[in-house]
Amino acid sequence: MRLAVIPARGGSQRIPRKNIRFFLDKPIIAYSIEAARASACFDHIVVSTDDEEIAGIARQLGAEVPFMRPAELADAHTGTNAVVRHAIEWHKNNAEEVTFACCIYATAPFVTAAALRRGFDVLQGSGKSYAFSVTSFPFPVQRAMRRHPDGSIEAMYPEFEEVRSQDLEEAFQDAGQFYWGTAEAFLAGQRLFGRDSLGVVLPRHLVQDIDTEEDWIRAEHMYRVAMEPGPAC
Numbered sequence: 001m002r003l004a005v006i007p008a009r010g011g012s013q014r015i016p017r018k019n020i021r022f023f024l025d026k027p028i029i030a031y032s033i034e035a036a037r038a039s040a041c042f043d044h045i046v047v048s049t050d051d052e053e054i055a056g057i058a059r060q061l062g063a064e065v066p067f068m069r070p071a072e073l074a075d076a077h078t079g080t081n082a083v084v085r086h087a088i089e090w091h092k093n094n095a096e097e098v099t100f101a102c103c104i105y106a107t108a109p110f111v112t113a114a115a116l117r118r119g120f121d122v123l124q125g126s127g128k129s130y131a132f133s134v135t136s137f138p139f140p141v142q143r144a145m146r147r148h149p150d151g152s153i154e155a156m157y158p159e160f161e162e163v164r165s166q167d168l169e170e171a172f173q174d175a176g177q178f179y180w181g182t183a184e185a186f187l188a189g190q191r192l193f194g195r196d197s198l199g200v201v202l203p204r205h206l207v208q209d210i211d212t213e214e215d216w217i218r219a220e221h222m223y224r225v226a227m228e229p230g231p232a233c
């Protein structure tokens with residue numbers, strides 16, 4: 001059985017009620033649920049939450065909420081691996097063995113059904129434990145600088161100061177959209193950022209972390225340009 005797990009606790013701090021706040025014309029969690037449903041990858045699409053309002057909205061949007069997340073897994077320090085592991089164990093205890101699981105963030109309006117399918121295709125048969133969304137840095141990380149309290153600047157990696165940017169190794173970052181994995185890997189708490197994981201590369205214009213009000217506004221502008229259909233010609 002293939003399981004989608006969308007973590008959506010009620011106590012988001014930096015953006016209150018973040019997981020069900022309207023992003024353009026609908027609750028932001030709707031984008032993740034809709035992409036998961038459209039992908040046809042999953043036997044169950046579960047929202048893991050401790051919040052009754054979020055649970056009600058998730059059900060209205062077509063997701064399942066077969067359990068309420070326990071309080072010990074609903075604080076600001078609980079990692080998503082523990083949340084996915086709990087969902088896998090719940091299904092196992094209710095006679096449904098999970099083979100693959102995918103954690104999809106609730107605040108990932110740019111996630112697409114096609115990317116979810118590609119992630120599963122990449123993982124299946126690879127012999128790896130995880131496949132998750134990544135994107136490239138827009139500027140060589142080897143040219144990063146540090147700023148001291150007095151305002152002065154110095155290179156973090158002075159050994160690369162004279163190397164041409166095209167000769168520097170390309171670097172990637174977690175795109176924060178989805179994380180496919182085998183049930184065994186999630187249950188074992190296996191490390192995500194390692195050689196047993198595969199990167200599913202997304203274009204930078206379809207990636208935006210949403211942690212602050214500024215991020216939210218930027219993401220809405222990006223979405224209007226990149227995802228919404230334009231006027232008919």
